[in-house]
Amino acid sequence: MARTGSGIHCGRYTNQPVDAAVVFLIGMRFNAIHRPDRWAPVFTAMPKMLKYLAQRPEVGMMAYDLWFGRTTLALTYWRSVQHLQDFASDREAPHLEPWRAFMRRVGDDGTVGIWHETYEIxxxxxxxxxxxxPAFGLxxxxxxxxxxxxxxTARRRMQEAGTGRQLTG
Structure with missing residues (x-):
């Protein structure tokens, strides 16, 4: 596989075959930029969660990418919905307490928005x-x-993904 020194895969590539995975998008929106007392705890919670997950592959997150702006985005890939839900409800993991703190401190006052979307592949x-x-996404x-x-072609890659085997011709 041709790669540059910066980790870029030269040419066209597709993902390795996968039976199932979960795409989980999560983020926040700064609705009141002048209120860091509201958004800073939310903003700093995600890197702690991602570090925890990256150090524990058995929890089920396979990869992630981040984007920052007024609306932030973490694009994550999981082994299953069950893995994602288990992490979200694990009292020992760094998710439940930040979620509860958000509900106590911010609730529905409108200063900080949070969102997520889950898709099964x-x-x-x-x-x-x-x-x-470079290595990206799925x-x-x-x-x-x-x-x-x-x-x-996209049509052929969809067909291949449906059969779980590499097509020829």
Whole structure:
């Protein structure tokens, strides 16, 4: 696999076959930028959770990427919905207490928005392509391989994902 010194996979790549995974998007929005007393605890909770998860692959998170702005975004990939839910409800993990603190301190006062979306990936329900990119997204979570025979179009990658095997021709 051709890679540059900066970790970029040159050419076109797709993800390795995957039977199932979960895409979990989560973030916050600064609604009152002048109120760091409200948003700072929320903002600083996510890096602690991601560090915890990165150090414990058995918990089920496979990979993540972050974007910052007025609305922040963490794109995460999980082994299953059950893994995600188990983490969210684990009293020993760094999620429940920040969630409860948010509800106590901020609640519905409108100063900070939080959001998440969960999507299950099943065979035939996804396809990926990366061109001249470092490890990213689902490919970062499960690995990548060059686009080749049977994976040159989005339609073919969807078909391959549905069969769980590499197509030819």
């Amino acid at each position: 099943s065979p035939g329900s996804h396809e990926t392509v990366y061109a001249n990119m 490919g970062k979570a499960v690995g990548v391989r060059p686009v080749g025979a049977g994976t040159t």
